[in-house]
Amino acid sequence: MQAEIVTIGTELLLGEIVDTNSAWIAERLMTIGLNLFYATTVGDNLERITQVLRTALERSQVVITTGGLGPTVDDMTREAVAAASERELYLDEGLLGEIACFFSRHGRGMTDNNRRQALMPRGATVIHNPVGTAPCFAVEHDGRLLISLPGVPHEMKHLMTTEVLPLLQRRFGLQSVIRSRRLHTAGLGESAADARIGDLMEAGNPTVGTRAHPGEVDIVITAKADSDAAAEALIAPVASELRRRLGHYVFGSDGEGHGEVVLRLMSERGLSLATVESSPQGDLARMLYQAASFREVYRCGMIYSDRCPEPLGLPLQTPDRPPLADQALADALAERCRQQADTDMALAIVGPSDLGKSPGPLVYYALATPTGLLHREPRPGRGGPSGRGWLVHLGLELLRRHLLGLPEEG
């Protein structure tokens, strides 16, 4: 079984938009055991779209198009699908009625262009679109199935999930499901992870692989089975074994971020948190602030530049030393931040505002708690998004280890 995606829209070929739909669809097709073999982007040109669709229908059992279903004359997917599958377009009166309803419900007038959206290739199955005005459809052609979806990501995602994946499973009798679990680790490099779990990465089903991100390594377990339950039964023992070997390096699973995990642990303990940072340039506050369920816990974040003479009222420089960070400053900032924000704990990540590409100046960590100050070894920091990601993960690790009663460094 071979699937392909055809993305339609000149704006993509002008470089104005990056296509994120294809990667999303690819991931979802995998979960029902469909392999994506090609993804093609083509502009709003009837002849070229038709040609691309003909090629796709020759080589793939499943063809999914996105885009080109809007009301303007540039929207040519309907015409191209009709041409490539050798049928004519007709005006679907039922669909026209629905579109008219949509406009009257929203108090807007319908234009002639909107009538174009009720055109359907003869014999197509209409896929109703409750989240937008572009009607979608599926066409059978020589045993192949061509499905046309809107390019607007939230409409496409809704229709893929509720309509298209079940349709594909029914139509092609896809019995097997593919399920993945991700374990998120921090503090371990990819090669250190490999040394601990390399042998498990040689198995066939489930497979185990690693994916490195800024500051963390994900371990991905993927199983293929006849049902969700069977896939879960394959995954569970491997996940346990991985957790056993990786221990407290695993901070969460399946998308729960490091910040969320730490705030959840604090919430369970009824604790509140504030932060102060220089080198992470606001990434620490941002990560914690994004965990919107834990506003009660995370109360305040302070970002300062090392040109600020007295962040939180503490002098960064004295007459006999240049502006600089050290453990004493990190400690003092964490303590002052905890007092000012009136929280149970405060985390400080302190170093130069701007770090270079290679690990250079030291970055210092301090955690102020009701019972005193905790540190972790300062480490040379690196700038850029990925370097800042490391700084943030190391700081959160200090906090997580303290909350779990683990030793300070792994």
Add this chain to the structure above:
Amino acid sequence: MQAEIVTIGTELLLGEIVDTNSAWIAERLMTIGLNLFYATTVGDNLERITQVLRTALERSQVVITTGGLGPTVDDMTREAVAAASERELYLDEGLLGEIACFFSRHGRGMTDNNRRQALMPRGATVIHNPVGTAPCFAVEHDGRLLISLPGVPHEMKHLMTTEVLPLLQRRFGLQSVIRSRRLHTAGLGESAADARIGDLMEAGNPTVGTRAHPGEVDIVITAKADSDAAAEALIAPVASELRRRLGHYVFGSDGEGHGEVVLRLMSERGLSLATVESSPQGDLARMLYQAASFREVYRCGMIYSDRCPEPLGLPLQTPDRPPLADQALADALAERCRQQADTDMALAIVGPSDLGKSPGPLVYYALATPTGLLHREPRPGRGGPSGRGWLVHLGLELLRRHLLGLPEEG
């Protein structure tokens, strides 16, 4: 002249990576007057890559591939290009020497796999890659030009800029250049911009168009001419006319962000800034912090959650009112922030920590200056990246207008 891109790599078809290279290449091809007609992604499969390249060489004068040039057996671009252009591969001894040098310079051993990278399609022109180990090449085939580049974005970008664009211009005698200028505006919606400059958007060369972003609208002027100077001569009068009509809504041009503009204005006046925010969730501090040239100006950013009882020591709630924001709080926070950070000015953007999708609760603005407090009308805020973008732009506009001596609202 028709160009297409072939992106090679199974990881893209698994949805693990979003392809950002194609949009970048598309934009650059436009600057030399080359139109991109297709972009195809194909996995690491020799037969399928070869087939895609054959199709591409049949219909396009220029074919650019990215990816599949690494040392592993999964890297099959060299083989596929040789097959599609009907030539054999040979081991280029000169190239092999360079690769060996690279490894010895970096103190690493060369494996047999690395030798694969010295394989070249017979007759190909080697494109030297000073920023990585994957050698690149160009092949002429039936009057078409096929160019293979690495998939690593920074290597691809370097080679496109320094080697590929000049090569394409020479090879196809591309005389014309396409140049764009962007004017960035804030405070005007897209339709309000349209009302002021709509007539200029009907011209042919240069064209004028608008692009809406969170909180700002860009006006893009694009000219096609025989030289940079001629393109500039077409753009300059249109840019002046646009600036005349849009007045102080234009805050910058060609990528200078709103934050950078404001900090530059402050730097020119020898002023320093601190900020305090709740609703923008750290986006204000982040935008200002990213303008790394102005650390001297932007010294401190404070982010607080509305569950923080006393940000900067100011109580958010009293016994007879729920946690809330009002103009008095925004003023007090701006003033306190200015004192604590010891800066010339402080900007406060204050409202609920979490805003919904539709404009709801009011967000308040205050600017503390040496001569007193300034406000702008509070406005209902909206959550999400684009809603937060608006909040930040409105706050920066208050500051920019004050610095330029403009009236408080436009």
